[in-house]
Amino acid sequence: MSDLASALTACAETVEKCLDRLLPHTETPEARVIDAMRYATLGGGKRIRPFLLVESAKLFGVAESCAYRAASALEMVHCYSLVHDDLPAMDDDDMRRGRPTVHKEYDEATAILAGDALLTKSFEVLAHPDTHENAGVRANLCLALATASGDHGMVGGQMLDLVAEQSELDIPEITRLQRMKTGALIAVACDMGAIMGRATGAARQALHHYAHDIGLAFQIADDLLDVEGDADEVGKRTGKDEAAGKATFVSLLGVERAREQAHLLAGQAAAHLEMFEEKGEHLKELADFIVTRRK
Amino acid sequence: MSDLASALTACAETVEKCLDRLLPHTETPEARVIDAMRYATLGGGKRIRPFLLVESAKLFGVAESCAYRAASALEMVHCYSLVHDDLPAMDDDDMRRGRPTVHKEYDEATAILAGDALLTKSFEVLAHPDTHENAGVRANLCLALATASGDHGMVGGQMLDLVAEQSELDIPEITRLQRMKTGALIAVACDMGAIMGRATGAARQALHHYAHDIGLAFQIADDLLDVEGDADEVGKRTGKDEAAGKATFVSLLGVERAREQAHLLAGQAAAHLEMFEEKGEHLKELADFIVTRRK
Numbered sequence: 001m002s003d004l005a006s007a008l009t010a011c012a013e014t015v016e017k018c019l020d021r022l023l024p025h026t027e028t029p030e031a032r033v034i035d036a037m038r039y040a041t042l043g044g045g046k047r048i049r050p051f052l053l054v055e056s057a058k059l060f061g062v063a064e065s066c067a068y069r070a071a072s073a074l075e076m077v078h079c080y081s082l083v084h085d086d087l088p089a090m091d092d093d094d095m096r097r098g099r100p101t102v103h104k105e106y107d108e109a110t111a112i113l114a115g116d117a118l119l120t121k122s123f124e125v126l127a128h129p130d131t132h133e134n135a136g137v138r139a140n141l142c143l144a145l146a147t148a149s150g151d152h153g154m155v156g157g158q159m160l161d162l163v164a165e166q167s168e169l170d171i172p173e174i175t176r177l178q179r180m181k182t183g184a185l186i187a188v189a190c191d192m193g194a195i196m197g198r199a200t201g202a203a204r205q206a207l208h209h210y211a212h213d214i215g216l217a218f219q220i221a222d223d224l225l226d227v228e229g230d231a232d233e234v235g236k237r238t239g240k241d242e243a244a245g246k247a248t249f250v251s252l253l254g255v256e257r258a259r260e261q262a263h264l265l266a267g268q269a270a271a272h273l274e275m276f277e278e279k280g281e282h283l284k285e286l287a288d289f290i291v292t293r294r295k
Numbered sequence: 296m297s298d299l300a301s302a303l304t305a306c307a308e309t310v311e312k313c314l315d316r317l318l319p320h321t322e323t324p325e326a327r328v329i330d331a332m333r334y335a336t337l338g339g340g341k342r343i344r345p346f347l348l349v350e351s352a353k354l355f356g357v358a359e360s361c362a363y364r365a366a367s368a369l370e371m372v373h374c375y376s377l378v379h380d381d382l383p384a385m386d387d388d389d390m391r392r393g394r395p396t397v398h399k400e401y402d403e404a405t406a407i408l409a410g411d412a413l414l415t416k417s418f419e420v421l422a423h424p425d426t427h428e429n430a431g432v433r434a435n436l437c438l439a440l441a442t443a444s445g446d447h448g449m450v451g452g453q454m455l456d457l458v459a460e461q462s463e464l465d466i467p468e469i470t471r472l473q474r475m476k477t478g479a480l481i482a483v484a485c486d487m488g489a490i491m492g493r494a495t496g497a498a499r500q501a502l503h504h505y506a507h508d509i510g511l512a513f514q515i516a517d518d519l520l521d522v523e524g525d526a527d528e529v530g531k532r533t534g535k536d537e538a539a540g541k542a543t544f545v546s547l548l549g550v551e552r553a554r555e556q557a558h559l560l561a562g563q564a565a566a567h568l569e570m571f572e573e574k575g576e577h578l579k580e581l582a583d584f585i586v587t588r589r590k
Contacts, residue, residue: 033454080411109457113379123441138437139430146418156328157325160324
């Protein structure tokens with residue numbers, strides 16, 4: 001296993017343990033929603049966003065236990081967005097990560113509530129003193145995550161995605177959509193690491209540019225997987241975008257140019273990290289991994 | 296108009312203006328979700344929770360502009376919970392405050408996203424430096440609101456409410472359900488005022504007890520309105536609980552005893568505020584208003 005692969009696996013295992021601790025099963029009558037939150041977050045996922053946060057925090061010497069709490073909060077937001085995205089009124093998906101989606105395993109009402117509770121819990125975790133000793137850092141983590149995931153970030157991007165089904169988007173419009181829908185949460189992963197490390201100036205900027213580039217690269221790679229991937233391997237339905245007649249980077253650029261663009265962005269992302277020398281190695285390798293992954 | 300009535304009206308008007316500023320209409324393609332957020336929050340509501348927060352903050356000399364930001368954030372959480380509660384998979388309601396519910400006026404997907412974005416925005420507002428100069432206060436506001444509205448608070452209570460449709464609850468179980476579903480957000484309104492005013496000791500405790508009592512009184516009054524209220528006056532469908540076979544305070548205690556209990560709690564709530572003397576007058580009157588209101 002490569003150095004990056006083992007680092008990703010180790011991170012995923014630690015995130016899993018941390019989420020398990022932050023979302024303990026209870027014996028109370030409302031346990032159903034807590035179990036659904038656990039189902040939505042535990043047992044899988046590449047944990048790319050947590051890895052970005054933890055590796056970014058590491059650049060600035062942040063304590064691991066703190067970084068993993070913030071990373072778990074971020075992953076809760078990612079997972080809640082998948083739960084709501086999969087609902088019948090949204091993408092209407094039955095499978096996710098090779099398992100029934102939350103509304104299939106439980107029911108729609110529980111899925112709505114579990115998503116709401118995960119989003120809420122993420123801010124509870126970030127605002128808690130265990131996440132960082134400095135209250136200003138905690139408030140800034142909440143502010144950064146809320147800004148990235150709300151109406152001007154992820155949720156706004158999801159709205160654009162729905163609107164896009166009734167209109168023909170061009171490349172600048174698709175770029176804006178993806179930057180909001182997927183890019184904002186990827187970028188804030190790195191920003192949150194920098195916030196925890198109280199990074200300023202050039203280091204923070206470099207990391208921000210890196211995050212910006214891999215966010216877009218990640219989405220193009222996702223579009224390519226939707227076209228070329230095998231549903232069993234990817235763990236969710238593929239060919240969705242084409243079936244829905246949705247404009248994507250791939251439908252607009254073609255497979256070859258989209259792939260080139262993804263690799264170009266990944267290379268550009270890695271170049272931003274030169275100043276961190278060896279400490280930035282995992283993040284640089286991740287940029288390459290993101291555009292070559294098979295799921 | 297009584298002193299309380301004019302204070303409530305003035306507060307509601309200021310909250311309306313503040314929400315309008317915090318949720319500006321945009322001309323971007325994702326405007327649909329922002330318009331739905333505005334539709335869900337503007338143009339009505341008694342604004343009881345904001346009033347509680349603002350009046351509590353006033354006890355400790357908090358600047359009004361700050362208190363109203365926090366109050367608007369709290370109201371966003373209340374409004375998001377109504378939007379999601381009204382969804383077909385949840386309570387399936389078509390009318391709210393005398394208007395079509397968000398999923399009726401827009402569509403289900405937009406309603407889900409608007410709710411998500413309102414919840415997210417509330418933390419964005421609380422964590423922003425404009426809400427309080429002290430970062431510790433901002434982090435504590437986020438922590439308090441998240442704890443009150445998540446799986447161990449409001450959302451947990453909504454889960455209990457759904458589970459309750461398939462089981463017979465007794466008074467202690469109903470009390471726990473309502474304390475989570477409705478009481479937690481009412482109680483945190485007062486707690487947030489105290490947090491902003493950095494209140495400690497007896498004053499904070501007194502306010503907390505007050506909030507606890509009116510939270511329950513509020514719910515019993517709501518149950519009474521569901522039985523006795525007129526849909527046109529109340530602004531939403533009535534007789535819902537009985538039709539759903541739901542156990543409520545009223546179904547378990549009967550109308551008369553439920554009404555007595557509500558008045559008892561209101562009196563008890565007011566008594567907790569003696570130490571604040573005249574400054575607590577509005578909050579004391581509110582306790583009475585809550586159990587005598589007609590909508």
